[in-house]
Amino acid sequence: MNKKRALICGVTGQDGAYLSKLLIDKGYEIFGGSRDAENSSFDNLHKLDLYQKIKPISISLIDFRSVVQTIDFVRPDEIYNLAGQSSVALSFQQPVETLESIIVGVLNLLEAIRFSKQPIKLYNAGSSECFGNANEAVTETTAFVPRSPYGVAKSGAFWVLANYREAYNIFASTGILFNHESPLRKERFVTKKIISTACRIAKGSKEKLKLGNINIYRDWGWAPEYVEAMWLMLQQEKPQDFIIASGETFSLQRFVETTFSILNLDWEKHVEIDSALLRPTDISKGYANPEKASHLLNWSAKIKGDYLIKRLVECEMNNQYF
16 A cells, blocks of 8 residues: 655655654655755654655756646645744745745645646645634634734635635635744744753853743644644545634733743843734734534644643753654
8 A cells, every 4th residue: 555645845854854754654655846956954853753764856946947847746645734934023024025925835735736636735824813812712714804924924824725725626724823832942932942942041141031922821832733624634535624612711921920930030130022023913813613623623732721831841851842
């Protein structure tokens, strides 16, 4: 029996690395897509000891010819689109690149799948940023009101995919993922910045942790769990969109307090609020109802809340990735 083939676009990121491990463990043949596979570092794959187990391949999602050629060469059963500019904060500085990399990227994948006439299943990474502020738990039918260029781009990609699914009968699903963290996060993400800085302080560093608005509320989860939900979406009889979240929301201040408390430190002695880190517009609260994923995918987050923070601190202190 031939192995299933998966093309992971954006394989160098946090989710790409954990998804690679999941699919390799399930017996897949993995093609890891990166804009320049010859010069990419693939650090996350090396950290998980996976680089030798995948086939790196160069693909530029904003270049239609590149996408068509890659799909024709790989002939994948499944494509996971995790590529594109992934920072909300950076999207305010680079809005054009953000919209192009996300919307044009998914459009080219869908159009290439349509042209190929192959029975390829597509997973697309959506985002909770599409919803904007939410004072109650959102579902898959809640209207999008994005408040950042990143959120606008993810909203556009969502509707492009929904249109192609309906018009051309393509098996394509969007996972509307809420915040999900891991030791593989880069420090430009605030949770990683908090964990890494606090751990350095616990080891003797005299630095201060500089943050912007800590009165925001988010739903945080554990990335290695969330990639399983991505895979489960493509194993269903029909393509659907799913919210993937822990169902538990708390403030960034609580995240900071808990992190420093685990390390036996008083957070107020080590944290400074820096107005330069405030965003032009921000989401104050984000609440999720992941009931559909629980019911249809039999998936629910197990690592969340204070337990999630404890795991992140332990991994950082011990140089671990799970």
